[in-house]
Amino acid sequence: MTRSVPAVVGALLLVVVIVTATLTYKRIDDFVTATTGRHINPIGEVVQAVEPAPGTIAYKLKHGQQVNILLLGMGGYENDAPYLTDSIMAVTIDPASSRVSMVSIPRDLVVGMNLQTNPSRTWVNKINAAYEVPYVDIICCVASQYQGRDGGGHAAESVVGKVTGQTFDRYIAVDFVAFRSMVDALGGVDVCLSTNLDDIDYPDYSNGYRPIHFKAGCQHLNGEQALEIARSRHAIQAEQSSDFGRARRQQDIMEAIKKKATTVNGFSKAPQLLSSLQNYITTDMSLSDMRAIYDWGKNLPDTSIIRVALTAPAPATEGNLLDNFNCGMGPYVSQLCADDPSFTMIHQYISSVLIDPAVLAEKAPVQIDGGADNFPGLESRLTTMFDPTGLQLADPVGHPALLETEIVDYSNGKFPLTAKWLASYFGATPVVATPTSPAPASGQQTYGLVVVLGRNFGRRWVGR
Template sequence: MSEAIATEQSSRPRKRVVLAAALALVILAGGFAAYRAQGFLHSVTGFSNPFQEAQEAFRPAPGSIAWKLNHKEQVNLLLLGYGGAENDAPWLTDSMVVVSLDPASGRVMQVSIPRDLQVKIDAFANAPPVTEKVNAAYSVAMDTQGWSGQKSQFRTGKDRGGRLAEQTVTAVTGLKFDGYLAADFKAFRDVVDAMGGIEVCLDGPLDDYQYPDYHNGYVKGGIHFQKGCQHINGEQALQLARSRHAKQPAEASDFGRSRRQQLLLSAIRKQAMSVNALTKVPQLMDALQKDFSTDLDLNNLRALQAWTSKLRDNAIGHAAITVDDLVSDQCSSPAAYLVCPLDPSWRMMHQYFANLFVAPSVVTEKAPVQIANGSRSLAELGDRVSLSLKPLGLQVQPPQRVRSATATAVYDYSGGRYPETTRWLQQYFSATVVQPVAGQPSPTPQPPAGGLVVVLGHDYALRWLGQANA
């Protein structure tokens, strides 16, 4: 890792910035001069004649986002937040959010990728991939003074950073991305302010006495937010997004930061779609023009806006990859805080992202599901698997430890009441289904009444740790 990035990442707070909804509003809202709108669109998308593309919206190209939404195919976007000119490492993307849209079920999943995740960035023409934190991928392409020798596609053009970030996160998740959207601090603050602020509802209070100011120090007296719903301005939104030293343990965790960031995204989307926000178009264009970039064309942005404007709030799911589930910080060193996948092959991470959308027929069964750890390799495996499944809509019960098991099995204590959930668990865990026999000892001493129990065997532990054969 380069010394400048290692030093900066070890000391600089995280930033969480997401602006896709505001951009869509600016593009689609009426009432602004065409010449100014065309200049704005050229600035943020790079297209020379975006309005010509609007004329072709009725016949989207096969494979485009608009085409996929029409044909009920999944769409994947990568949202990036970087420090910008206000930061001494302006291109590090300390916010990386995978947003997957499932037109077939009308749902969205937002999954935060930890900025400290150690990856290989394959960017150079005559050199092997470099081992870096994932948040450096955008910077490797954009910072042409700090890095050299990049492949041609990562050396020039406004989308070079987005392309490299997409390639890097694809290796992590297994997802192919349909586009990226990137924004910096200033755009985040200015957009929230241009919309007159946003409404957020916090699960609990947040008090951070080590929140940084803009002079290499801390805000005097700290920052403070109460539990519940409240109207906040741009600077307050940025504080909620960046805070990483909250007094409350839940808010200082990776999951707490990711959850707040995703709450802000939802609040921005909701405000951007409101009638009142339509009057803010000129201010929104000013906020975004210099501090926002995307490779999505006008047709795809229009299609995204039309589709997302119909979403219900409960159709948007939230998840985060953290040290409590698929990654660990045991690879950290005194020089830098790092997290690494428990499965170095990334196969388990790929499986997780491939199953973000559990079929509605499974979710509506509301089957009680318990994970029981019968492996011999990882004492906390049951907890990790349970936490990873909760955001997917399953009714996950508290896990338990059971006696050692070689093979993973799904025990059906419901008498066949939940066939869809049973089949999903069987497929996800590559497990056999067992119907417990009355009068025989149960391998799971505390099963949920009339529910399903997945006993994780040694075979699954080996897969979770990347030690099983491919």
């Protein structure tokens, strides 16, 4: 579940860094102006490189402050809804621990959006509609901060931030034409699939559908094929049709692009790459921002990237903080809903993905067991969602119902930092135990630390 370098950021912005050394100033300025809406200020760029201004990405990275970037992929002019964002990823760069988290957010998640001049007005729609608000006549009275060139990006930042609890420093919106053209300019990319991918309902470019098929294993893809794998939503294989599977494929493809772009052959293709991207990327990043991200992350090891996704239960996936029901779009609309409508549990989870390395260094054996009979299967959801974080998690088991969550410490205090972290997340005080007292449930481990969920945590999960 980990990959090297902030994959999407690196893949899309590394190109800009490369061309600064290979192309003319005029060509670079054309690119930056097209994608950011601002000309390069050479003196300002030099000043920023020497001593970044407070609040900029370069300043934050230099001073150990987290940076949040919103990445958006949209259909573009080849689609009947060009501004709907099919791909949404929240990236956090944490220079203090030299790690990055990438959180994929499904496009069908329903959110109440406050994007109008009257901030008390709430527009309920799928999260992928936030970016299009300034560009189509879908709601009236859009607030001024969500209008203009960067209005869609700032609207998406506001809405995604409501879900994740994050404040975004910058956004990048990529038309899928850029995605396809970039892969073709690189001569294709190599991607591996864990299973076959068969989708008979893949959208064509004439408001219809056509079948696509890819075999399991590693294969070389051109731009159109890479786009098909990234966008497919209706594969007959359960592992590929889930939001989790789709998020994983998208992240794998962006990682493949990054790897190809950083090769010697990739460097030689800088002019073609620049041309393929120029008209299909919108961002409020400066050139200094782009360079700072690349310089910080270019040598980051694979183990420093944590990839997670917000998902609902589906065949071949446990799901985590979302479910399938009608939360505002009507009974006949496919939609995903947060189990906690206040998003508090999602905020807590995302802020906890980058666990303190000192906690992980204890390598404490942890098991999460299910005593929350008001939310069956919650122990499996929690185990799955924390699997990518580095905690040493055992398979969960059932437990007789408890009113209050318990943390059972069989280690005699051997893992104090992990115990403290679990106590903070689950809201329970660790109690010392022996292998026989209190009596363990069937299959429960009697070493390390065991979290036994209670009904109180089940209520918290749904915002009560």
